[in-house]
Amino acid sequence: MAEVKEQGHIQVSTENIFPIIKKFLYADHEIFLRELVSNGVDACQKLKRLASVGEFQGEVGELKVEVVLDKEGKKIIVKDNGIGMTLEEVKKYINQVAFSGAAEFVQRYKEAGSDIIGKFGLGFYSAFMVADKVELVTKSFREDAPAVKWSCAGDTRFEIEEAQKQERGTEVILHIGKEGEEFLNKFRIQEILEKYARFLPVPVWFDGKQINDTKPIWVKPPQELKDEDYLNFYKQLFPFAEDPLFWIHLNVDYPFTLTGVLYFPKITNQFDMQKSRIQLYSRQVFITDEVRDIVPEFLMLLHGVIDSPDIPLNVSRSYLQSDSNVRKINQYITKKVAEKLQELFHKDRKAFEEKWEGLGLFVKYGMITDDKFFEKAQQFCLLKNTEGQYFTIDEYKSKIETVQKDKHGVVVVLYAQDTDKQYTYIEAARKRGYDVLLLDGILDAHFIQRLEMKLDNFRFKRVDADSAEKLIEKEDSTASHALTKEEEENIIKLLKDTLNDDKLIVKVEALSMHDLPIVIVLPEFLRRMKEMSQLQGQTIKHLPSDWQIIINGNHVFIQKVLQETDNDRRKLLLRHAYDLALLSQGQLQGKPLHEFIERSLSLVEK
Numbered sequence: 001m002a003e004v005k006e007q008g009h010i011q012v013s014t015e016n017i018f019p020i021i022k023k024f025l026y027a028d029h030e031i032f033l034r035e036l037v038s039n040g041v042d043a044c045q046k047l048k049r050l051a052s053v054g055e056f057q058g059e060v061g062e063l064k065v066e067v068v069l070d071k072e073g074k075k076i077i078v079k080d081n082g083i084g085m086t087l088e089e090v091k092k093y094i095n096q097v098a099f100s101g102a103a104e105f106v107q108r109y110k111e112a113g114s115d116i117i118g119k120f121g122l123g124f125y126s127a128f129m130v131a132d133k134v135e136l137v138t139k140s141f142r143e144d145a146p147a148v149k150w151s152c153a154g155d156t157r158f159e160i161e162e163a164q165k166q167e168r169g170t171e172v173i174l175h176i177g178k179e180g181e182e183f184l185n186k187f188r189i190q191e192i193l194e195k196y197a198r199f200l201p202v203p204v205w206f207d208g209k210q211i212n213d214t215k216p217i218w219v220k221p222p223q224e225l226k227d228e229d230y231l232n233f234y235k236q237l238f239p240f241a242e243d244p245l246f247w248i249h250l251n252v253d254y255p256f257t258l259t260g261v262l263y264f265p266k267i268t269n270q271f272d273m274q275k276s277r278i279q280l281y282s283r284q285v286f287i288t289d290e291v292r293d294i295v296p297e298f299l300m301l302l303h304g305v306i307d308s309p310d311i312p313l314n315v316s317r318s319y320l321q322s323d324s325n326v327r328k329i330n331q332y333i334t335k336k337v338a339e340k341l342q343e344l345f346h347k348d349r350k351a352f353e354e355k356w357e358g359l360g361l362f363v364k365y366g367m368i369t370d371d372k373f374f375e376k377a378q379q380f381c382l383l384k385n386t387e388g389q390y391f392t393i394d395e396y397k398s399k400i401e402t403v404q405k406d407k408h409g410v411v412v413v414l415y416a417q418d419t420d421k422q423y424t425y426i427e428a429a430r431k432r433g434y435d436v437l438l439l440d441g442i443l444d445a446h447f448i449q450r451l452e453m454k455l456d457n458f459r460f461k462r463v464d465a466d467s468a469e470k471l472i473e474k475e476d477s478t479a480s481h482a483l484t485k486e487e488e489e490n491i492i493k494l495l496k497d498t499l500n501d502d503k504l505i506v507k508v509e510a511l512s513m514h515d516l517p518i519v520i521v522l523p524e525f526l527r528r529m530k531e532m533s534q535l536q537g538q539t540i541k542h543l544p545s546d547w548q549i550i551i552n553g554n555h556v557f558i559q560k561v562l563q564e565t566d567n568d569r570r571k572l573l574l575r576h577a578y579d580l581a582l583l584s585q586g587q588l589q590g591k592p593l594h595e596f597i598e599r600s601l602s603l604v605e606k
């Protein structure tokens with residue numbers, strides 16, 4: 001038996017901290033392993049540093065941290081061959097420094113409650129979340145320092161004695177208690193190590209295998225890396241994801257330290273958008289994938305890794321938002337992303353256009369949520385028209401300015417959300433020499449509003465918001481149609497009778513012969529209101545009374561209806577014209593569609 005060198009009490013100010021550490025938060029118990037393994041890694045790195053400056057002249061050997069599970073003996077052991085500790089150091093670091101860390105935690109826990117949980121590196125004493133008794137056996141790199149054993153059974157008493165350890169380094173032996181039983185499982189340990197230790201800078205071994213990649217790409221200089229390396233790393237992080245569109249390597253040391261790689265993923269649906277896939281590391285130790293307050297909101301769509309020792313982890317969320325480093329990091333990332341996009345745009349516009357389908361989503365999201373980004377992105381944000389051509393905002397403005405300016409000097413941008421459903425309207429607009437954009441993305445409704453807010457005299461109108469004639473109101477748009485006042489009243493009444501609805505909004509307009517005899521439009525404002533309420537989860541269908549019916553006073557079909565003497569046939573013809581209008585809107589379904597088909601056949605037969 002070794003001689004007991006010292007017994008003592010860990011100094012506790014008010015109450016025993018162990019019960020508090022133990023009850024910490026159930027879900028976070030696993031971090032004990034992160035803490036112990038990273039202490040081992042730190043110890044190895046310290047030794048390497050000492051060797052590099054000549055303060056340690058012995059054999060460094062292969063530095064590593066090893067985790068051993070002894071299921072039978074109910075023990076988890078974390079060993080390293082790093083610097084180790086002398087007796088004095090054990091007293092200083094374990095009894096005082098580590099303890100004061102734990103005491104500080106307890107203090108904050110009492111102040112902030114669950115807010116700080118999971119954000120606080122509890123350090124060495126987190127071992128007591130899972131262990132009833134902890135032993136630490138250590139031998140310093142200093143040649144003449146004897147090995148020391150420290151032990152503590154989860155109360156304020158500790159013991160220090162001489163130990164028999166021959167090799168340099170530290171071994172922490174956890175005697176797992178009831179609370180920690182779930183960790184006496186190989187797969188659980190494996191899982192925790194893969195989560196937290198995957199990219200630690202010193203080899204970490206468990207169950208005969210090395211868990212980690214000590215040199216992940218974000219710590220390497222970008223000029224040493226090929227596209228393939230970035231793609232492989234992406235696969236390593238997200239084995240089931242499709243290849244990303246491109247990536248940005250972050251690398252800054254002043255005024256804060258930040259490295260990382262952010263990927264622009266292929267996003268195909270709204271579900272993909274909700275997944276946050278940025279992992280935060282601090283010196284290669286995984287911290288969290290909850291990066292909401294660190295990364296600008298719109299960049300939450302990106303995937304990848306950020307590593308910064310300058311992000312405070314042991315504080316509450318509201319504090320994080322006001323932290324000046326976090327704010328600077330935010331701005332830096334935004335700037336970097338904008339610059340990278342700009343560079344891609346200038347270097348190879350064609351490739352940029354080809355990727356726009358996927359990229360546009362990020363750019364638009366950024367423009368919607370971040371003013372600074374809007375300013376920059378305005379220069380490379382693309383608009384695609386229904387013929388598949390791409391324009392920057394300025395290019396598009398110059399393209400349509402002359403033809404699509406209305407009588408108030410506002411440039412009216414026409415757009416479709418569905419080239420099939422709105423085909424008739426797109427054609428009608430094109431015939432008038434107008435250009436039509438395709439804005440069919442999930443964010444486009446918001447994007448349109450943003451552009452209107454930011455750009456002077458720029459208004460968006462969906463092609464079916466009005467008759468083609470009225471979409472862009474010109475000075476001379478008071479063209480008269482072929483019907484007399486009486487005929488106009490007659491035809492309106494007839495249509496209301498036919499459809500059996502008094503409340504319908506019907507008007508006669510001078511459309512061209514190219515247009516349908518009856519056109520149905522949904523004013524832009526009303527439609528947008530509906531869309532917004534739908535986006536917020538309320539599903540209001542377009543009520544029929546919102547649609548406006550426009551009778552084309554110049555169409556021969558309408559003349560024919562008026563000339564027809566048989567009232568039933570007049571109604572039948574008018575019904576047919578109305579159904580054609582619904583059909584061109586993609587709204588004719590069910591029974592009315594069936595009747596329309598029957599009627600079409602009978603008209604042919606007659």
Ligand SMILES: Nc1ncnc2c1ncn2[C@@H]1O[C@H](COP(=O)(O)OP(=O)(O)OP(=O)(O)O)[C@@H](O)[C@H]1O
Pocket residue numbers: 035039040043080082083084085093094097098099101121122123124125170
């Ligand atoms: N395996 C080890 N080898 C050598 N020294 C160690 C080892 N584990 C802990 N120490 C010493 O004990 C000190 C306290 O450790 P503890 O884990 O509580 O806090 P920390 O690592 O300094 O900070 P953190 O709270 O972020 O973990 C360390 O700073 C280190 O000096």
